[in-house]
Amino acid sequence: MADAFGAPAERGFAVRYWTGDEEPAPPVLDRGFRLVIRSPDALRRMLLPPSELAFAEAFISGDVDVEGDLLAAVELGASFPARFHSIARMIHLTRQALGLPRARRPGGRAMRARARTRGGFDDRDRAASAIRHHYDVGNDFYALWLDPERVYSCAYFAAPDQSLEEAQYAKLDLICRKLHLAPGERLLDIGCGWGGLIRHAVRYYGVEALGVTLSQAQADYAQERIEREGLGDRCRVEIRDYRDLHREGPFDKVASVGMFQHVGRARMPSYFRTVFDLTRPGGLFLNHGIVDLEQARDRSFGSRVRGWLWREDEFIDRYVFPDGEFVSLAYASGLAEKAGFETRDVGNLREHYALTLAHWVRRLEAHEAEAIRLVGETTYRIWRLYLTAAEQKFRCGRASIVQMVLARRDGSGQCVPPLTRERHPHLRIVRSAASCSIAG
Secondary structure (H helix, E strand, C coil): CCHCCCCCCCCCCEEEECCCCCEEECCCCCCHHHHHHHHCHHHHHHHHCCHHHHHHHHHHCCEEHHHCCHHHHHHCCCCCHCCCHHHHHHHHHHHHHHHCCCCCCCCCCCCCCCCCCCCCCCCCHHHHHHHHHHHHHHHHHHCCCCCCCCCCCCCCCCCCCCCCCHHHHHHHHHHHHHHCCCCCCCCCECCCCCCCHHHHHEEEEEEEEEEEEECHHHHHHHHHHHHHHCCCCCEEEEECCHCCCCCCCEEEEEEECCCCHHHCCCHHHHHHHHHHHHHEEEEEEEEEEEEHHHHCCCCHHHHHHHHHCCCCCCHHHHCCCCCCCCCCHHHHHHHHHCCCCEEEEEECCCCHHHHHHHHHEEEEEECCCCCCCHHCCCHHHHHHHHHHHHHHHHHHCCCCEEEEEEEECCCCCCCCCCCCCCHHHCCCEEEEECEEEEEE
């Protein structure tokens, strides 16, 4: 433990071993959590070899637990790669771990199977497999920690203490205003989730909307809400791949919210070309997705090797969303313009996503018993760690999220947006249980 994490006097966390022995954290360094190691074999697996994936699997299997502030543990864990800065040090720690005894019986809980499909399958089958792995965990599980509209993307906060419900309503309205939706227009939502955006756009902006998803669970819930709210004549959700919509278009406005990072670098040029074809001349496309600043920067050979040894982002790929891939904003905007779009507006919502994730984590933790009943303890631990790690990444700037408003100009070079933003100022959305109003 001292070789891996520093001597007890240097560590910012307490440790309790399988023997019951405990090493407290120095009060001045204490980060507010305790690492609980349940067996010497648990420590062996966590350090054999030390990596982000090994640490994550130790937690989600129950071999290792965190009592107290999980976000503080994740923040401290993000600094661990610096301790394993050389191959020689990692070899030394691996030898130390090999000296620990093995368990006499298999330890930990069973892991969920990796969902990535490989070879011999059409792209659409692979994408559908990844989507099902992520979203078909169950509507009731998501309902525990999402807002009542089931909006599973970054909210838009007027103030840090605003409620999640208000901030998600404001985000939906922000998207509609950025798209300059008008009554009678046709809106396409690619990766529509549980249909929150299209219901909002139909109800408040008078559009006709089509949402597409690859998740049966999402589609069933969204269509039931649409019918229950009397929106079925202007709004529908279908299980469709966006690449198969050429007969449905063109659309006046297109939105893709939270789906972009799951397209994959290799398919991204075709993604923008397809959406361009689905957008009518003079129309707008709003692309809302996660980007990675590090992708735009030169990384040294040593940095790339350390990232490979640390197995960066393999946890999310294996257990949360297979085939997800982040690119830089510069790369994405270049591909969008190469496809024919003109970039009209870019907004960064990084701090808003950190706040959103903090809400989600608190809600999930508050429903721990019910979540475990619905999906089992392993899946609960996967999602708790995933959401907490994502919050940490957005707080420290390792990841960011942007809304790009892209225009397909008509034959005369014109498109929808006005000359200035001032004509459409950002409004603060104020909601109550009985009413909904907009205040300047």
